Amino acid sequence: MPVDPDYIEQLVLEEITGIISPEDSITLKKLLAEEPEAYAIWQQMHRDLTGAYMQSVRKSLQEELPVEQVFTTARRRKRRRIFIGTTLGIAASLLVCAVVYKIMWPDYQPVLPAPIPPLALNTVALQLPDGQLLRLGSGQQQTVNGIIFQEEDGKLSWSGGEGSSIARLIVPPGKDYAVRLPDGTEVTINAATTLEMPLAFDDSREVRVDGEAYFAVAKNEEQPFRVHLPKSTVAVLGTSFNVNTYDSGQVKVALESGAVKLLTNDGDALLQPGMAVNYQPGVRPRAAAFDARTVFSWKSGYYVFENTPISEIADVIARTYRVKVVIDSKATAEKRYSSRLEKEAPLEQFLERLKTLDNIDYQFKNGDTIVHLLFRP
Template identity: 85%
Template sequence: MPVDTEYIEQLVLEEITGVISPEDSITLKKLLEQEPEAYAIWQRMHRELTGAYVQSVRKSLQDELPVEQVFAIARRRKRRKVFIGTSLGIAASLLVGSVVYKIMLPVHEPVQPAPISMFALNSVALQLPDGQLLHLGSRQQQKVNGIIFREEDGKLSWSGGNSSDMARLMVPPGKDYAVHLPDGTDVLLNAATTLQMPLAFDDNREVTVDGEAYFTVAKDEEKPFRVHLPKSTVQVLGTSFNVNTYDSGQVKVALESGAVKLLTNDGDVSLKPGLAVHYQPGVRPTAAAFDTRAVLAWKSGYYVFENTPISVIGDVIARTYRVKVVIDSKATAEKTYSSRLEKGAPLKQFLERLKTLNNIDYQFKNGDTILHLSNRP
């Protein structure tokens, strides 16, 4: 749905300056959750309102201005393509006085673009290095900045890219998506996963994953492929493997073919096919055999649970069905369940099975957006 850009900018400016009303704050929050374009505007303004341009703007502003006058200046700058553009204008914090707001200059620090919340996306999206957001899934060819992006057989590829600057491919909850990288490597991304990658590889082949992804790496002995994970890196030549970082305290790497090495501050470990490593920072990583059927089932459209805690199942439900899962007690969270969850099946079908076989009650609130799970004695 198209958004009113000027209205969003006004709300974000009021939020940044601290004068947004409770009602408008709720409106802005809903827009950010439901409209990727709104979130992109929010991200750009927050990034650039704390950038280096602050210093030059500060010189042109009085120390104290009525808030209406601040907004008027902002709008004039926007019309001159100064406020929203390559040099976005006012960076100020307004302290509420009686009728006057004092502009306080923040300490300048470089700010990196904030990642877009997965729940703010309704479709797969590609954020280009310059901040532009491309919505994917339409299977239509798109041309941006001389780069032609194609979607064929459910897989993204492109030609014409010559920048090693990082783009960000974002797969929201309830989706999965495939991408063909410039070197010939194929990546399948699971729900709620982000892949940071260059649009063109130079002397290095390096990407970053947050979530879960399966790699089939094109072999190039002169240029090892590296996948950066939290506090660790997977180094490969040509191979097929799975990485999982959903648990913020643990990195999981499972090798199906070829050979990889996990590099960490606590030691390195080499994997052979059929072996996996679960790495926790502060603990030396070790390899062990893994159940291919359970670990890689998500690629085939389902999840396998074998004595899996409800807390873990709740996370899978949240990623698969775009709902917030609330577990009422530690006892419920620690209870285990063995079954499988089909990605395309209705959620209530799985919950009824969970209720019947494992005495786990469920209740939806706020429409179908919040799911409560509780243990029935």
């Protein structure tokens, strides 16, 4: 049976959320038994979208937002082979964003935009409070509901809007984007990231990030700025820092200038410039020095790897080039590599350098949408 990765992702996501039909369940089991590529997709999605935290989210979804609503539009189509999400990270964010505020941050519950159908986004998009999807990247001014959205040099800004109106900016794999918030704060957003933000600040300045973003916060001592992350919050006055939540089990915050405090259920950590914290729920966060060259390099159009496991590099490749990366052995996943990946350079260029490692090879499948990293005896 031919493998359609988009179709497999849809079936697995429905299986994880518990809404898969008996017929589709049988189809999925057959594919998993007969097709190694289907099984690899199943493994990756279960690793990223399951666990105790996701279990609690799914339970709350049943109470707060029936998952079936998310698939309403998809099921109206004649063909079921639609793309559920641009990446696992975005798929997860689209499913849980409507309830994560209540679960983790009961004191921060703005009015969220209506959930949108999972889409195969090829461009940056802004989901407006009424659920409309505004596609970005054209550089043209757009006016919606009296709000004027402008793009200049790849940076979004707008005039108009109300503080209770929350919009969701979705940056797909292979893209990055920048936004200027109403208070003058500038945010650079990495690939496969969502930023939830008010269209106007009132008594507070609060946003939420799922993925990676760099903040240059406009200083206002009377109105602190807060960035909500999974199971933690960063509180700042005026500063520049990076947040990274790509790993569902870890939150990374690195401070370039100013001062920030990471607030968690396991204690707080005050950061000074040049310090970072990698927080794992259940462990008290502690600050330590970090290498700014590797952490901030993505903003300059490249990634720096220093003795980095291939498993982590594979995640960067997937986000940067919008491909699936399948690692065919534990030995390959655990190998480490030091190099530089240019975002605008062809993927093959980096993979050829990667082959200089002993026992590492690569192979494209399904056109150029899947990359296998192989162990070469």
